[in-house]
Amino acid sequence: MVEIITSRNQTPNIDWLKWVASPRSKNKIKKYLKEAEFKQAEIGKDIFKRKLNQLKITNLDDAAGKVVDHFKLSGVLELYQRLAENKIEASALKDILTGNVKPIEGRPESLPISSKPANRPDRTAENLIIVNQTSQIAGYKLAKCCNPVMGDKIFGFVTVSEGIKIHRSSCPNAARLKIKYPYRIMQAEWSTPVEGSYFLTDVKVSGYDQLGILNTITNLISNELKMDVRSISLNSKAGKFEGTISVSIRDKKQLEFLLKKLLTIKGVTKVNRLSASSYI
Numbered sequence: 001m002v003e004i005i006t007s008r009n010q011t012p013n014i015d016w017l018k019w020v021a022s023p024r025s026k027n028k029i030k031k032y033l034k035e036a037e038f039k040q041a042e043i044g045k046d047i048f049k050r051k052l053n054q055l056k057i058t059n060l061d062d063a064a065g066k067v068v069d070h071f072k073l074s075g076v077l078e079l080y081q082r083l084a085e086n087k088i089e090a091s092a093l094k095d096i097l098t099g100n101v102k103p104i105e106g107r108p109e110s111l112p113i114s115s116k117p118a119n120r121p122d123r124t125a126e127n128l129i130i131v132n133q134t135s136q137i138a139g140y141k142l143a144k145c146c147n148p149v150m151g152d153k154i155f156g157f158v159t160v161s162e163g164i165k166i167h168r169s170s171c172p173n174a175a176r177l178k179i180k181y182p183y184r185i186m187q188a189e190w191s192t193p194v195e196g197s198y199f200l201t202d203v204k205v206s207g208y209d210q211l212g213i214l215n216t217i218t219n220l221i222s223n224e225l226k227m228d229v230r231s232i233s234l235n236s237k238a239g240k241f242e243g244t245i246s247v248s249i250r251d252k253k254q255l256e257f258l259l260k261k262l263l264t265i266k267g268v269t270k271v272n273r274l275s276a277s278s279y280i
Contacts, residue, residue, distance in 0.1 A: 151252030
C-alpha cells in the first residue's frame with residue numbers, strides 16, 4: 001500500500017526527474033522548472049537594469065555580455081538567475097562594467113559572492129529549453145521569422161523584452177544571432193508531440209498559370225490532405241503564377257509531404273517553405 005500525502009506548499013524539483021518514468025510527466029516537471037527559472041531570471045534582470053541606471057549605462061546587451069564573459073557563464077539567463085540568488089553581488093558589477101577588473105581565467109568553482117552552496121543541475125540541463133506547444137510558452141515563443149515546426153532543428157534566443165524566442169537552426173537570422181550574441185543562445189529541443197498541436201507555416205508555390213489552378217491547390221490541401229488552409233493568395237503575370245499559402249501542419253514530416261504533393265499538380269514547377277529575412 002502507498003499513502004499519497006499532498007501539500008499546497010510542495011513544488012517540483014530537479015530530483016523528481018530521477019523517479020518519474022513517463023515522458024509526459026518528465027516534460028511537465030521540466031516545464032515547471034523552466035518557468036520557475038524564468039520568473040527568477042526576471043527578478044535578476046530588474047536588479048541588473050537598476051545597476052545600469054545607477055552607472056548611466058544604456059546598452060543592456062553589451063553590459064550583460066561583459067559580465068557573462070567575465071564570469072564565464074553559459075549565457076545571460078544564468079547571469080540573471082545568479083543575481084536573483086545573490087550569487088553575484090550587484091555591487092561587484094561596477095568594476096566589471098567600468099573595466100576596472102580583469103576577466104576570470106577559466107570558469108570559477110564559485111563566484112565572488114554568497115557563501116551559500118549551489119544546489120543546481122548540470123549546466124547542460126539548465127541551458128535546455130523543452131518546446132511542446134505552438135505559441136507563447138512559459139516566457140518563450142516561436143519566432144515569426146522562420147516559423148519552426150515540430151521536427152525542425154531549433155535553438156533559443158534570449159531577447160531583451162520578449163522572453164526567449166525559438167528559431168530554426170536554418171533561420172535566416174541564425175548565423176548573425178550566434179555571432180553577435182553568443183551569450184544569449186540557448187539549446188532547445190522538442191518534447192513528445194502534444195495531441196491537437198499544430199504549427200502555422202508559409203509555403204511559396206509558382207508555375208505556369210492554368211484555368212482553375214487556385215481551386216486545384218485548395219482542393220488538394222483541404223480535401224485530399226485534410227489540412228487547414230489559413231490563407232492563400234496567387235498572382236498571375238505573363239502566363240505564370242506565384243503565390244503564398246499559409247497552412248496549419250502537425251510537424252516537419254507532414255510539411256515535407258505537402259511540398260511533394262503540390263509538385264504533382266499540373267503546372268506547378270516550384271514549391272518551397274518560406275522564411276522572412278529580418279524579423280526577430
